[in-house]
Amino acid sequence: MASLEGLAGWADRLRPRRPQPGRRCEGPGKLSGMPSRLYTVVVDSKDPRRLAEFWAAVLDYQVVYEEPGSEVVVARDEQTYPGLIFVPVPEDKVVKNRLHLDLNPDDRDREVERLEKLGATKADVGQGPDVTWVVMRDPEGNEFCVLRPREGGV
8 A cells, every 4th residue: 555645745746736827837748838818708698688687796797798699708907807608598498517617705695695696596517515605597597506605606
């Protein structure tokens, strides 16, 4: 059986180092090039404007771009990303999201109440009664979680 120190060393060798901005990822087993950065998250929507307004209120963002009848973009401001882009689709959402957002409020229970007033609803996706987060759905049924307070986030 390996020692804990040996396991830690093995994990460190596999963990890629985060390059400094502007530096290339090079070395054994690494592809040459810059690492990607998250720019936006795209959300399919029956009513992009309505859903964008909901998420802008949730995140204290603003609509920074809108193409009438097409996409709506929300972000903290025009220079800050990641943002959320809402694009029109004809179909309703039918299955559980494969990707969801986790919100990190100062007070989980008060935030859940605020989100319900904005149009979110609590959801049961099989999470059980002992979890520390609340699963909710936005007005078009997209699941997201409201976490208990923790450090970090954008």
